[in-house]
Amino acid sequence: MCPCDCGGCEQRLQPYVDRELTAAEVVEVEQHLASCGYCRRCYELEDTFRRVVKKVLVEPMPPDLKAKLAALRTPLA
Numbered sequence: 001m002c003p004c005d006c007g008g009c010e011q012r013l014q015p016y017v018d019r020e021l022t023a024a025e026v027v028e029v030e031q032h033l034a035s036c037g038y039c040r041r042c043y044e045l046e047d048t049f050r051r052v053v054k055k056v057l058v059e060p061m062p063p064d065l066k067a068k069l070a071a072l073r074t075p076l077a
Helices: 006-017 023-035 037-056 063-071
Strands: none
Touching: 006 023, 006 037, 023 037
């Protein structure tokens, strides 16, 4: 892991992928992703996973299941 603020990036990664960040936060995340291979790979994995799920998903995910899956996320150490 790199010595930079990976924890801060990890906290913003899901909202970044979901396009829920402010313009300033997007800039911060993108700057971090440009300089941190570890976080960039985490982002690429999440982005690829979401693309695959969208291709195979036939019906919308129930809100309660979505909340349960979100609760299973663990922060990077």
